[in-house]
Amino acid sequence: MRAAVRLAIGVGVLLAIFALGLGVEAAFTEYVQRIILLAGINVILAVGLNLINGTTGQFSIGHAGFMAVGAYGTAFVGVQLAGPVHGVLGPGVLADAVIFSLALLAGALFAGISGLIVGMPSLRLRGDYLAVVTLGFGEIIRILFNNAKFLGSATGYFGDDPSGLPAYTNFFWVFAWVAAIVAAIHNLTFSQTGRSLTAIREDEIAAEAMATPTTRLKVTAFAISAAAAGIAGGLFAHMQAGVRPEDFRFEKSIDMIVMIIVGGLGSISGAILGGIFVAVSLELMRDLQQYRLVLYALLLIVIMIVRPQGLLGTRELHHLLRRKKAAQPATPTESA
Amino acid sequence: MTLLALRAVDKIFGGLHAVRGVSFQVEQGAIFGLIGPNGAGKTTLFNLITGVYTPEHGEIAFRGKNIAGLRPASIAERGVARTFQNIRIFRTMTVAENVMVAGHHLHKASLGSAILRTRAYERDERALGKRAHELLEILGLSELAGEVAGSLPYGSQRRLEIARGLMLSPQLLLLDEPAAGMNSQEARTLNDQIRFLRDQLALTVILVEHNMAVVMNVCETIHVVDHGETIAEGTPAEIKVHPRVLAAYLGEETPADEAAP
Numbered sequence: 001m002r003a004a005v006r007l008a009i010g011v012g013v014l015l016a017i018f019a020l021g022l023g024v025e026a027a028f029t030e031y032v033q034r035i036i037l038l039a040g041i042n043v044i045l046a047v048g049l050n051l052i053n054g055t056t057g058q059f060s061i062g063h064a065g066f067m068a069v070g071a072y073g074t075a076f077v078g079v080q081l082a083g084p085v086h087g088v089l090g091p092g093v094l095a096d097a098v099i100f101s102l103a104l105l106a107g108a109l110f111a112g113i114s115g116l117i118v119g120m121p122s123l124r125l126r127g128d129y130l131a132v133v134t135l136g137f138g139e140i141i142r143i144l145f146n147n148a149k150f151l152g153s154a155t156g157y158f159g160d161d162p163s164g165l166p167a168y169t170n171f172f173w174v175f176a177w178v179a180a181i182v183a184a185i186h187n188l189t190f191s192q193t194g195r196s197l198t199a200i201r202e203d204e205i206a207a208e209a210m211a212t213p214t215t216r217l218k219v220t221a222f223a224i225s226a227a228a229a230g231i232a233g234g235l236f237a238h239m240q241a242g243v244r245p246e247d248f249r250f251e252k253s254i255d256m257i258v259m260i261i262v263g264g265l266g267s268i269s270g271a272i273l274g275g276i277f278v279a280v281s282l283e284l285m286r287d288l289q290q291y292r293l294v295l296y297a298l299l300l301i302v303i304m305i306v307r308p309q310g311l312l313g314t315r316e317l318h319h320l321l322r323r324k325k326a327a328q329p330a331t332p333t334e335s336a
Numbered sequence: 337m338t339l340l341a342l343r344a345v346d347k348i349f350g351g352l353h354a355v356r357g358v359s360f361q362v363e364q365g366a367i368f369g370l371i372g373p374n375g376a377g378k379t380t381l382f383n384l385i386t387g388v389y390t391p392e393h394g395e396i397a398f399r400g401k402n403i404a405g406l407r408p409a410s411i412a413e414r415g416v417a418r419t420f421q422n423i424r425i426f427r428t429m430t431v432a433e434n435v436m437v438a439g440h441h442l443h444k445a446s447l448g449s450a451i452l453r454t455r456a457y458e459r460d461e462r463a464l465g466k467r468a469h470e471l472l473e474i475l476g477l478s479e480l481a482g483e484v485a486g487s488l489p490y491g492s493q494r495r496l497e498i499a500r501g502l503m504l505s506p507q508l509l510l511l512d513e514p515a516a517g518m519n520s521q522e523a524r525t526l527n528d529q530i531r532f533l534r535d536q537l538a539l540t541v542i543l544v545e546h547n548m549a550v551v552m553n554v555c556e557t558i559h560v561v562d563h564g565e566t567i568a569e570g571t572p573a574e575i576k577v578h579p580r581v582l583a584a585y586l587g588e589e590t591p592a593d594e595a596a597p
Contacts, residue, residue, distance in 0.1 A: 002455070184451045191450035191457070192436065192443040192464065199426045199437045206424035209386060210438035211412035211504055220447065314428060 014176060021171030033171075035283050037239055040174035041232045042275030044181050046259035047268055048228025051185055053257065054266035054314075055194060056221045057201025058123065059131040062138025063229050064252035065118075066111045068245070069141060070230025071237040072151055074107030078168070078238070079159045100168040104177070104234040111230025112223045114141065119222035123215060126204075138253055146245040156244030164241025174235055181228050186268055188224070197221055201266075229256075262303055264310030269317035274310070338397075339364045339508055339540045340385070345394035345404075347380055347564075354380045355391070356564045362508075362557075367534055367541045369555030371575075373584055377564040378544045379421055382510050385542075386418050387411040398508065413441070417501030418510040421544070423493050427486030431477060431496055434485050435468040438503035442467060471499045474536075475529065490517040495529075502533070508540045509533070515547040523547060527554045552576065560584070 024036060049063050081099045089095040122133040151157045158164045188194055199207040200214050208214050237243045255278055263274025281299065285292040303311075340362040347355040355377045362368045370378050383389045385396055387408040396404040403411050417438075426434050442464050445457040472478045475495040480488060485496060494514055501509055511530070515523045527550060533539050545551045551558065552572040560568040560575060562584040568575060575581055 187451045187453055188447070192439070192445075192461070193447055193450055195429065195433050195437050196440075198429055198433075202426035202428060203424045205388070205408075206420065206426070207437065208408040209388075209412055209418055209420075209424075210500060211409050211440050212437065213409055213440075 013179060017175045017179060018172050021175060024171050034239075035279055037169065037171070037174050037235075038283075039276045039279035040171075040178050041235050041239075042255075042259060042279045043178050043272050044228055044232040044235070044275075045256050046263065046271035046275035046278075047182055047185050048225045048232070049256045050260045050263075050266065050268065050271040051189070051197075051228075052221050052225040054260055054264075054271070055189055055201065056197040056218060058218060058222070059127065060134040060222070060225070061131050061250075061253050061257060062118070062134035062136070062141075063226070063256050064248040064250065065138035065141035066115055066226035066229040067233035067236070067252065068145055068243075068248035069114045069226075070104075070107040070111040070233030071243045071248070072107075072145055072157060072233075073110035073230065074103045074234030075157055075159065075165050075237045075243050076151065077106040078103035078165070082166075096166070096168055100173065100238065104231055107234035108227040108230040111233065112227035115223040115226025116219060118226075119219040123218040123222060135250070135253070138248075139250065142245050142248050145248075152242075154245060156242045158242035165238055165243070168238040169235050177231055177235060181231065182268065182272065185224070185228070189268060193217065193220075198266075258300060261310055262300070264312035264314060266314035267310070267312040267316055270310055270312035270315075273312065277311075337364045338362070339366075339399060340542075341395075341397045342381075342385075343395045343397070345381075345384060345396060346392045347377075347384055347389055348392050354564050355384065355561075357394075358561060358564070358566050359394075360559045360566070360569065362540060362542060364507075364540055365534065365538070366557060367530060367543065367555050369551045369558040369572075370542060370544045370561070371546075371551055371558060372561040372567075375563075376561045376584075378561060379512060380564075381561070382418060382512055382542075382544060385411075385510065386416060412438075412504055412506075415504070415507040416510065417504045417506035417508070419494065419497035419501055419512055419514060421512040421516070423490075423497060425485045425493055425496055425500070427484070429485055430481065431472065431483050431485050431488070432465065432468050432481040434496055435471055435500045435503050436464050438500050439464045439467060441505065468499075468503060471502050474502075474532070475499045476525075491519075491522045494518065495526075498529075498533075502537065506539065508542065511541060511543045511545075513545055514543070515545055515550045518547075520549070523550050526550065530554050 024033065028036065045063070045067065049060065052058050052060050078099055081102055085095050085099050089098065118134065118137045122130055125133055145151055146154050196207065196212045196217055199212060200218065204214055259274035259278045260271050262277055263270030263272070282296065285295055288295060338361050343359050344357045345355055346357060358381065370381065372378055380389065384391050387403070387406050387410070390405045395402050398414060398416060403414065426437065443460045445454070445460045449457040469478060469481060472481055475498055477492060477495055477499060480492060485493065488496065494517070498511065498514065515526055518526060530541055531554065534541055543551065543555060555572060558570065558572055558575045559566065560581050567580045567584055568578045570578065
């Protein structure tokens, strides 16, 4: 019964996303469409990174590396799968959907595993030390791709086809993954695991004294966060003809941190806002050319002065709405 | 039955011998006081028992098994809960959430079931919330369950730490200066609560405290340390008149003092 209702809701959401995608495609120019796709990918990156930097309070500044693993992983697996899947299903939308889904999951898996590999030794470190180690790992991953011959070295990976990687990424896939990842990380954050992660951020010694398996939880959160970055990387890869190492420089990691800090560290709704903000503001300022980054930096300084806790602080949008409701008399509120 | 036994425990920080050959036994169901002047090594002993530090020598047996050197989380799981001298609550979380954090053993549902919000997950979550509210009730904090913990007054934060520790379903509760910052009314209530917990939850309590009104009133056995070494152990009545204890707290009369004007 419950499973059936959930299945129905899931199918309904997917149909709604599909319709929304068609609507967006009809309503906007290709330029605007690209910004919307990038905003969606940013939201996935920001919500994923917020789990580790915001909720758990561990500072990673190497997430571009995990995005790169996801991008290369998805592209490579997609190219390998194309032959066999087309052999069974023939060419067409269904075959593309199967290839892209499997390839994205593989990309997320690779990114998640690299998150585990990076997280296991380095999450014993705290604060600045962890930041430096993740920065280093992010660069190591990029340099590995820069030198991997079978992935095109510094030129990048464009698949076997001369026209480059297939353009699988569209509104349906981006919106569906945004919905799935936001829902999953929301449910995780507001669960016993999420409470434990927040407890680690607030006071690791006390969390440990309360039997919280701190190392295991931190590594798990790190892997989930890396897997989300991997999905974002895979979607990003198939938005363009190929994946190049220079797409995943250190600046990309900084962009992600800007997203979550602007939105409010520790807030999922904040991360969503921040992801959209970065995509849109960087595009709006494109005409300014080389002054763009100057203005961008100024904008960030202003935000940090006016709202140092970020747009939403650690709060969530729906909590603010609920509080407003609770403030009205005679409205029974749900007990914790 | 002996619940906790320290045998010749040593802890050295560089050149400082913080704990030197301390031994004591705590019987099940006891309320055991650990006192001594500032810097005597009381909190260090708590940190040794809870695994924050590993002793250089000696044995710490809890329910007959040596727990020296185990990780804090693993010792907590075995049934040792504690509070902290410098309150360590999770400040941005609500009072109820603070308590629920310590309820791992009640929450068996996996990560996947949390993400999918399965029935098993929701059942565990309800059980956890219910237990947390029971404990908040005992400590008189149930009205504050939804408040952000960092906004609570000092005394309530101390009681919240106790409630959180109890969520572990411990056998042994270590209280590090629970009456610090409490007024005399709150301290009296605390005395009653400590006895209530011991009786109702079958707890054993070890108390580090400077408030002598609390220590002398509630403890059955008192162990006194100074400069990391045991100087006395006995009932409150014995400790009150013990010459070495008086000397440690008030200073000894020396010929030089007598000579002074």
